[in-house]
Amino acid sequence: MTEETATNETTPACKAPGATDEVIDVAVIGAGPAGLTAGLYAARAGLNAVMFERISPGGQLAQTEHMENYPGFPEGANGFELAFAMKQQADRFGVNHIGEEVLGVDFTQDPKVLKTAFNEYRAKSVIIATGARPRKLGLELEDELQGRGVSYCATCDGNFFRDKEVMVVGGGNTAAGDAIYLSRICKKVYLVHRRDKLRATAIYHKRLEDLPNLEFVWNAVPRKLVADEGKLAGVRVEVLTTGEERDIPVDGVFVAVGTEPNTEFLEGALTLDETGYVVADETGATDVPGVYVAGDVRTKALRQVVTAVADGALCAEEAAEYLAI
Numbered sequence: 001m002t003e004e005t006a007t008n009e010t011t012p013a014c015k016a017p018g019a020t021d022e023v024i025d026v027a028v029i030g031a032g033p034a035g036l037t038a039g040l041y042a043a044r045a046g047l048n049a050v051m052f053e054r055i056s057p058g059g060q061l062a063q064t065e066h067m068e069n070y071p072g073f074p075e076g077a078n079g080f081e082l083a084f085a086m087k088q089q090a091d092r093f094g095v096n097h098i099g100e101e102v103l104g105v106d107f108t109q110d111p112k113v114l115k116t117a118f119n120e121y122r123a124k125s126v127i128i129a130t131g132a133r134p135r136k137l138g139l140e141l142e143d144e145l146q147g148r149g150v151s152y153c154a155t156c157d158g159n160f161f162r163d164k165e166v167m168v169v170g171g172g173n174t175a176a177g178d179a180i181y182l183s184r185i186c187k188k189v190y191l192v193h194r195r196d197k198l199r200a201t202a203i204y205h206k207r208l209e210d211l212p213n214l215e216f217v218w219n220a221v222p223r224k225l226v227a228d229e230g231k232l233a234g235v236r237v238e239v240l241t242t243g244e245e246r247d248i249p250v251d252g253v254f255v256a257v258g259t260e261p262n263t264e265f266l267e268g269a270l271t272l273d274e275t276g277y278v279v280a281d282e283t284g285a286t287d288v289p290g291v292y293v294a295g296d297v298r299t300k301a302l303r304q305v306v307t308a309v310a311d312g313a314l315c316a317e318e319a320a321e322y323l324a325i
C-alpha cells in the first residue's frame with residue numbers, strides 16, 4: 001500500500017446518507033483508534049454509525065511510524081498501516097464517514113445536535129473520540145525532529161533509545177514516570193525541570209534520587225534543539241538562576257509537559273476535569289445519557305492505542321444498549 005493510495009482511500013469526501021435530515025443512531029466524533037473501533041462495533045451491531053473526522057482517519061496512530069506495544073505484531077506495527085486497516089474493517093460493516101469538524105454540540109435536546117461549518121446533524125447517541133495532543137516545547141525544529149529524536153511518549157518510543165543518552169523535560173508525574181521508565185532502558189537520563197523541585201507526587205522523588213544513571217537539571221528550560229544530519233544531537237538549556245546556557249548531548253528528548261484534550265467544541269455540554277478531559281465512568285458514560293467518551297480525550301490512567309480501542313468497543317456496546325431501551 002502506498003501512502004498515495006491510502007490517502008485517496010481514506011479521504012472522507014462523502015456525506016453520509018441522510019446527513020442533516022435523517023437521525024443518526026450513533027454519531028462518532030473523531031476517527032482515531034477509539035472512534036474507528038466504536039464505529040466498527042456500532043455498525044456491526046446493525047446500527048447506523050456515522051463518523052465525523054476533521055483531518056483524515058487514523059488520528060495520532062496514523063502519525064506513529066513504528067509501534068512496538070500493540071499486541072499481535074511481534075515485529076511491531078506501522079501506525080499508518082494499522083490505522084488504515086482499522087478504517088477498512090469499520091467500512092466493511094458499513095460505517096459512514098463525514099469529513100467535517102464538529103464545532104459545537106447541543107446535548108440538551110433529543111436527538112442530540114452536532115454542528116459543523118456546513119451542516120447540523122441529529123443523533124440519538126454520540127461517542128466522543130476526539131483524542132488529545134501533546135503540549136509542545138515550542139522550539140524551532142521541534143516538528144521536523146519529531147520521530148527523529150523528539151518524542152512525546154516514553155512508553156511508545158523509549159525502546160528506540162536503548163543504551164543511549166536521553167533527556168526528559170517536565171516535572172510532573174508523567175515526567176517522573178518517564179524518567180524512571182527510561183532509566184531502565186537508556187544509558188543516561190537527564191531530567192530537566194524549570195523549578196528546583198518536582199511537582200510529581202512524593203513517592204517518585206526518592207526513586208528518582210536513587211537512580212544511578214539519572215541527573216537532575218534544575219531551574220532549567222530547553223532553549224534550542226540541536227540537529228545533526230536530520231536527527232536530534234543535543235539540547236541547549238538555559239539555567240534560569242544564573243542565565244548560563246548548557247549544551248547537553250542527547251539522542252532523544254522526551255517532552256512531558258502535559259497534554260491537551262480536543263474538547264474545545266464541547267463548551268459546557270459535559271463535565272470536564274480540571275485539565276479539560278471528559279469525565280466518564282468505566283463504560284465511557286458521561287453525565288449526559290446517550291453520550292459516551294472513548295480514548296485519549298477521556299479521564300484515564302494510560303493513553304495508548306490498546307486502551308483507546310478498548311474504550312471504543314465499550315462505548316459502542318453501551319450506546320447500543322441505550323438505543324435498545
Ligand SMILES: Cc1cc2nc3c(=O)[nH]c(=O)nc-3n(C[C@H](O)[C@H](O)[C@H](O)COP(=O)(O)OP(=O)(O)OC[C@H]3O[C@@H](n4cnc5c(N)ncnc54)[C@H](O)[C@@H]3O)c2cc1C
Nearest residue numbers: 030032033034054059060102130131156295296303304305
Ligand atoms: C508520536 C506518537 C507516538 C505514539 N506511539 C504510540 C505507541 O507506540 N503505542 C501506543 O499504544 N500509543 C502510542 N501513541 C498514543 C496513541 O497514538 C494514542 O493513545 C491513540 O491514538 C489515541 O486514540 P484516540 O482515538 O483516542 O485519539 P486520536 O488518535 O488522537 O484520534 C482523535 C481523532 O479525532 C479527530 N478530531 C479531533 N477533534 C475533532 C472534531 N472536533 N471533529 C472531528 N474530528 C475531530 C482528530 O483529527 C483525530 O483523527 C503515540 C502518540 C503519538 C503522538
